[in-house]
Amino acid sequence: MWLHANKIFLPMKIVKSHENSTKKIIFLNSTSNYSKDDKKNNVKSDGDLNYSKVSSYKKSTLSFLDSSYLSKINNLQKSDDKSWFDVTKITLEAFNFLSEVNHDSTITYQKFYNKLWNILNELHILTKDLNQQSLKKEQLFFRGSLFNLLNQSLVLSRALTKPYGYPGDFVMLQTLYDNKPISNTKLGCYLDQFFLDDELARAVVNRVEVMGNRVIQFINNSEKDELNILNIASGSGFELKKIVNANFNKKVIYHCFDQEVASLSYIAQHSQDKNPNVEVRLYKEDIRTFFRNWKSEQKFDFIYNIGLADYLPNIIMSSLVKESLENLNPQGIFVLAHKDYTLFPYHHPSWLYDWNFIHRDLEQYKDLLRTTTDKPFSVWFESDKKIVYFSEFNKSVTTNDRKNN
Ligand SMILES: C[S@@+](CC[C@H](N)C(=O)[O-])C[C@H]1O[C@@H](n2cnc3c(N)ncnc32)[C@H](O)[C@@H]1O
Helix, strand or coil: CEEEECCEEEEEEEEECCCCCCEEEEECCCCCCCCHHHHHHHHHHCCCCCHHHHHHHHHHHHHHCCHHHHHHHHHCCCCCHHHHHHHHHHHHHHHHHHHHHHHCCCCCHHHHHHHHHHHHHHHHHHHCCCCHHHHHHHHHHHHHHCHHHHCCCHHHHHHHHCCCCCCCCHHHHHHHHHCCCCCCCHHHHHHHHHHHHCHHHHHHHHHHHHHHHHHHHHHHHCCCCEEEEEEECCCCCHHHHHHHCCCCCCEEEEEEEECCHHHHHHHHHHCCCCCCCEEEEEEECCCCCHHHHCCCCCCEEEEEECCCHHHCCHHHHHHHHHHHHHCEEEEEEEEEEEECHHHCCCHHHHHHHCCCCCCCCHHHHHHHHHHHCCCCCEEEECCCCCCEEEEEEECCCCCCCCCCC
16 A cells, blocks of 8 residues: 655555554555664664753753652653663654754755654654553654744644644644644644644545535435424534535525534634524533433434544444434434544644544444344545545444345
8 A cells, every 4th residue: 555645655564463454554655665673773873963952951951851750750650761772862853953943044945854754763663562551651742842843833732732732723723724834833833744744634635625515415405395404512613614515495494513612603704694404503512421411302304413423432433323313303314423543644733733543444433333133234435545434324224134234
């Protein structure tokens, strides 16, 4: 499989682990077959940096860190010395490179992209066997050391600081959909662009496009004169903009709920009252309580969610699926989107801005759905990369109608 990054091609292999048969990714750089041991040997034989130099760099960097950050690091378990050394060395390399980009106007975005991609790749390979605590510690060190540089990117800074308290708030997502760097410096704009060019970001943009098309198709194909559609955790309602601009001659009541009032205000500004056939109703609600608080007899013809399932533990995701199916009209459709973490470099968001998704590949996702309900479902994708999968349930189809999902 080939991972397309702008104009270069980076080979990406997916291998099966024998022990547990879950898929693992090995990222390779574009010129050589990369082996973890070779790389470690390179680090060891590098004469410029010895252990004590790296060690004193680490200590001096730590002393500049904010004290709460430092205590967070100290409270985490000490990782093994080898990765401690290697991560520090690569962090120093990243620090020097990003500082250089800051001052050298001749460094192109393509060079920046390749270098940062390789740095993150090396960090991922060096630390992939660490336990969660030790990995967190190394990541905190990396981000803390580069804080003033990474922070030049308004996009990365928002992603990391999480002003609403969770990753991927509607402003963040809308920045992604707008697809433009927004920072004030060259380095900041390069980092913004790196975020926007990531495989994950492209898949997330495709996801809303594809979902919008599916809803429009459903509206056009339905024989009903009036339809009730429910958008769970609607965010900035990107796909809704597309829907209110579409032409259809039936009444659509579009119910959107989200825990964030500001995101609902954004929808009110951009999508409400834009099409006489579409009535947008907004609710401030939590997924854990929405259906419980839904006092109306009104059921829905189409329910969907994009962008939340990857953060939901199994128990909450299962109840979301069950409640959505219960609240469908007889011919109703329920669609739930999810990302396959094995198909994009999930360590980029993890190292750069501490975004971590629940890891479910397609089979694990299907298994969870099968243990939640005996209703059959079909699966479709955001593009031929298949990073985001959509499971689609039709209330009127039973297991006997469709034996194989
Ligand atoms: C990743 S965004 C996706 C938004 C939108 N569906 C999209 O694809 O652009 C996740 C959204 O879920 C909302 N959210 C997170 N946790 C929630 C919860 N427990 N209940 C309701 N909404 C929640 C956030 O406010 C945010 O708008």
